[in-house]
Amino acid sequence: MSSLRSWATPLTVGSFLIMGATGVLMFFHIETGLNGFIHEWAGWAMVAGVGAHLAMNWRAFKIYFKRPLAKGIMGVSAVVLLASFVPVSSGGSPVQVVMQAIGQADVETVIALSGQELETGLARLADAGFSTQADTRVQELTGGDRGQQMQIIEVLFSE
Structure with a gap:
């Protein structure tokens, strides 16, 4: 576990910074250069970091399943994720x-x-x-x- 601790949280924080900054740029359509490419690959780094972070802190994380607000936030997030797979027939804006x-x-x-x-x-x-x-x-x-x-x-x- 100590080897996870040395890199899981720093990888999560670092990839979040990249994902957050490039995501905001992409939202406002002002991304340039390698922003989109880096955003996609930083997503994989974030998945690895968060997965390791969860494995390292699983016992503490399970407590959130007992809290109504935390369950609500995670539930809404799951519904939004599922909704993202629904095909949109209008063709967009x-x-x-x-x-x-x-x-x-x-x-x-x-x-x-x-x-x-x-x-x-x-x-x-x-x-x-x-x-x-x-x-x-x-x-x-x-x-x-x-x-x-x-x-x-x-x-x-x-x-």
Whole structure:
């Protein structure tokens, strides 16, 4: 048990800091670089840390199953987790649907939607640091980064 104690809680705290910070960035769609990738992998580190922490403190943890508030919080969390697996038939918010469509579209199509000539749009993108070809999909150009996708939209649709 003493070997668990030396790393379980520090791993839980460290992975929580990473998950919390990157999760907030992702919530506000301002993640950049490796935020999404690190968030996903830090989740695995957190699972390992919390699992070891629970194993180390199991006797104390069992007491929470006797407290109504603690049981309620854990129960609501379990229900929210189960609800996350329910398929949503509406397709999501209109903004999310449009963002997904833009991500799947090629650069030429997005430039055409902006009302610009192809050469002008490509030049504006290049000036903003996005050197690309007309047939490149926006998602490929941005690596799936929504913040960069928003930059592309801003560059092409601003006056």
